Amino acid sequence: MLDNSHIERVAKGDRVAFKKLHEELYQRMFYYVYKILHDKEQAEDIIQDTFVLFWGNRSNFNNLLAVKTYLYTVVKNKVLALIRDTANRKRILESIEWEESTTEDNILISAEICGQVQQAIRELPTQTRRVIELSMQEMTVEKIAEEMQISPNTVKTLKKAGYQVLREKLKHLRMFLFFL
Amino acid sequence: MDNIRDEIEIADIVAKKLLKENELSEEEEQQLRRWLEESREHEELFQQVVGGQSLAEFREIIRLSDPGDQWQRLDRLTREKKSIGWRRWLAYVAGVALLLSLGLWFGLKQMKEDKNVVRMAVIESGKMRALLLLDDGRKIALQERDTLVTTASSNINIQMGQVVYEMKDDVQETVVEYNTIVVPRGGIYSLVLSDGTKVFLNSESELRYPAKFAGGNRNVYLKGEAFFEVTPDSLRPFIVNAREMQTRVLGTSFNILAYADEPAIRTTLFTGRVEVSVNDTPLKEVLLPGMQASWEIGSDNIGVKKVNMDIQSLWRDGIIMLDDDRLESVMRMLARWYNVTYEWKGDRNARHTFTGKINRNEDLGSVLSTLTLLGGPRFEIVGTTVYIY
Numbered sequence: 084m085l086d087n088s089h090i091e092r093v094a095k096g097d098r099v100a101f102k103k104l105h106e107e108l109y110q111r112m113f114y115y116v117y118k119i120l121h122d123k124e125q126a127e128d129i130i131q132d133t134f135v136l137f138w139g140n141r142s143n144f145n146n147l148l149a150v151k152t153y154l155y156t157v158v159k160n161k162v163l164a165l166i167r168d169t170a171n172r173k174r175i176l177e178s179i180e181w182e183e184s185t186t187e188d189n190i191l192i193s194a195e196i197c198g199q200v201q202q203a204i205r206e207l208p209t210q211t212r213r214v215i216e217l218s219m220q221e222m223t224v225e226k227i228a229e230e231m232q233i234s235p236n237t238v239k240t241l242k243k244a245g246y247q248v249l250r251e252k253l254k255h256l257r258m259f260l261f262f263l
Numbered sequence: 264m265d266n267i268r269d270e271i272e273i274a275d276i277v278a279k280k281l282l283k284e285n286e287l288s289e290e291e292e293q294q295l296r297r298w299l300e301e302s303r304e305h306e307e308l309f310q311q312v313v314g315g316q317s318l319a320e321f322r323e324i325i326r327l328s329d330p331g332d333q334w335q336r337l338d339r340l341t342r343e344k345k346s347i348g349w350r351r352w353l354a355y356v357a358g359v360a361l362l363l364s365l366g367l368w369f370g371l372k373q374m375k376e377d378k379n380v381v382r383m384a385v386i387e388s389g390k391m392r393a394l395l396l397l398d399d400g401r402k403i404a405l406q407e408r409d410t411l412v413t414t415a416s417s418n419i420n421i422q423m424g425q426v427v428y429e430m431k432d433d434v435q436e437t438v439v440e441y442n443t444i445v446v447p448r449g450g451i452y453s454l455v456l457s458d459g460t461k462v463f464l465n466s467e468s469e470l471r472y473p474a475k476f477a478g479g480n481r482n483v484y485l486k487g488e489a490f491f492e493v494t495p496d497s498l499r500p501f502i503v504n505a506r507e508m509q510t511r512v513l514g515t516s517f518n519i520l521a522y523a524d525e526p527a528i529r530t531t532l533f534t535g536r537v538e539v540s541v542n543d544t545p546l547k548e549v550l551l552p553g554m555q556a557s558w559e560i561g562s563d564n565i566g567v568k569k570v571n572m573d574i575q576s577l578w579r580d581g582i583i584m585l586d587d588d589r590l591e592s593v594m595r596m597l598a599r600w601y602n603v604t605y606e607w608k609g610d611r612n613a614r615h616t617f618t619g620k621i622n623r624n625e626d627l628g629s630v631l632s633t634l635t636l637l638g639g640p641r642f643e644i645v646g647t648t649v650y651i652y
Contacts, residue, residue: 118324252282
C-alpha cells in the first residue's frame with residue numbers, strides 16, 4: 084500500500100511512483116464522482132484534470148493524507164461547479180431522488196473505505212490471486228494447474244491459503260460478493 | 264479542506280478496523296464511536312460497509328472505467344501539455360445525433376399510429392426469453408425476429424420485441440381471448456397489457472391475461488413472481504389471482520411473490536392502495552405503500568409488516584437481494600435464476616444466514632464460491648445439479 088515515502092518519491096518526479104499512486108486512487112475517486120454525477124465521461128474527465136493539476140503541484144506534498152485531501156477537494160469542487168451548470172442541474176436532481184439521502188460526504192467516506200478494502204484484496208500474492216480467480220470461474224484444480232503450468236498440489240495449497248487469507252483479512256465483513 | 268480531511272481520517276479508521284482486527288488505538292476507537300453516534304446516516308453507512316452492500320456496489324461502479332486506459336491519457340498529458348476538450352466536443356456531436364434519431368423515431372411512431380392498428384401488448388425483449396401460449400393451443404417462442412401469428416380474433420405481429428395486436432373487423436367484442444406468457448427458469452420478461460398496465464415477470468413465472476380486457480373487472484392470473492404497475496381505471500378494478508390469494512387494486516404498483524415451492528405468498532405495495540384476500544376465507548388486509556402482506560399457506564392470518572421497498576423489486580434489475588436469508592431459501596432463488604436443481608448431501612438445517620446482493624450476470628460457480636467463503640457449505644456442480652455438502 085501507499086505510504087509517505089511513496090509520496091516523497093512522487094514529489095521528486097518519479098513517474099513509476101506516480102503511476103502507482105494513480106492506480107491505487109483512481110477507482111475510489113471514480114466511484115465518488117460517478118455516484119454524484121452518474122456520468123462516466125464527465126467523471127473520467129474530472130479525475131483526469133485533477134491528477135494533471137496535482138502533478139503540477141507535486142513538489143508541495145510529503146504525506147499521503149495531504150495528497151488524498153488535495154485530490155478529493157479538487158474533485159469535489161469540480162463536481163460542484165459542474166452541478167451549478169444549469170444544463171446539468173435538472174438531470175442530476177432527478178437521479179439524486181433515487182439515492183435516498185446519501186450526502187456527498189458519506190459517498191466520499193464509502194469510496195475511501197471500499198477503495199482500501201479492494202486494494203487489500205488486490206495485494207494477495209499474484210499466483211494466489213490468479214488461482215482464486217480461476218477457481219471462482221469454476222475451473223478444476225487440474226485445469227488451473229495446466230493453465231498456470233504448476234503442479235495440482237501447488238494449486239491446492241495456494242487455493243487453501245488464498246481463501247484463508249481472505250477470510251482472515253475480511254473477517255469483519257458479514258458479506259462480500261463479486262470480489263476477485 | 265478540514266472537512267474532507269476529517270472524512271478521509273474516519274474512512275482510514277474504518278478500513279483499518281475491517282482489515283486488521285484489534286489494531287485500532289484507544290484514540291481511534293473513540294473517534295470512530297463519536298462519529299457513529301453523530302448521526303443515523305453514519306451508522307447506516309457503517310452497516311452497509313460491514314454488510315458488504317457498499318463493496319458490491321463499489322465493484323459494480325468501478326467496472327465502468329478502466330484505470331489502465333485513464334493512465335495512458337494521464338501519462339500523455341503530464342509529459343507534454345495538450346488540450347483536453349475533444350471528448351466534450353465528441354459528446355456534443357453524439358448528443359445532436361441522438362436528438363436527430365429521437366426525432367426520427369417520434370416521426371415514425373406518429374406514422375404508425377395513424378394506421379388503424381390497435382396496440383394491445385408490448386413485450387420488451389433483450390437477452391430475455393419467454394413463451395407465448397395462445398388460446399387455440401399454439402405456442403410461440405418470443406424472440407427478436409419478426410413473426411406474424413393469426414388467431415380467430417386478431418393478427419399478432421411480433422417484431423423487434425414488440426407484440427402488436429390487430430383486431431379483425433368481423434369479430435364480436437364479447438369474445439375473450441386469453442393468452443399466457445410463460446417465463447422459464449433463467450428468463451425474465453416484461454410486457455404491457457392492453458390497458459397499459461406494465462408487468463415484469465421473474466424467472467419461472469406465468470401470467471394469463473385476456474388479449475383485450477372486456478367490461479367489469481380486469482382479471483389476470485399469476486404463478487411465480489411479478490411486479491405490476493397498474494393503469495388507473497376507477498370503474499374496472501384490476502385483480503391479480505395468485506394461487507389462493509387475490510390482490511385487488513384500482514391503480515398502483517406492487518410486487519407479488521407466489522411460487523409453488525415457497526411456503527408463503529407475499530404482496531408488497533409500492534404506491535397507491537391494495538386489498539389482499541385469501542380465497543374461501545374471510546381473511547382480508549388493506550395495504551399502504553411500503554407494507555408487505557404475507558400469508559403462510561394454510562394459516563389463519565395474514566401478516567403485515569413494513570419492508571424496504573428498494574430490496575423488494577431489485578430482481579427486475581437482475582439482482583438477487585439476500586436479507587438475512589437461510590441457505591434453503593437462497594438455494595430456491597438460485598435454482599430459479601440459474602435453472603439448476605440442487606441436492607443436500609450435508610446438514611440442510613444449518614442456521615447460517617446470508618445478507619447481500621448477487622448480480623445475476625455473475626456465473627453460478629463464483630456465487631457459490633462466495634457463499635462458501637462467507638461461512639456457507641461447500642458446493643459441487645455436476646451438470647445442472649448443485650450438490651451441497
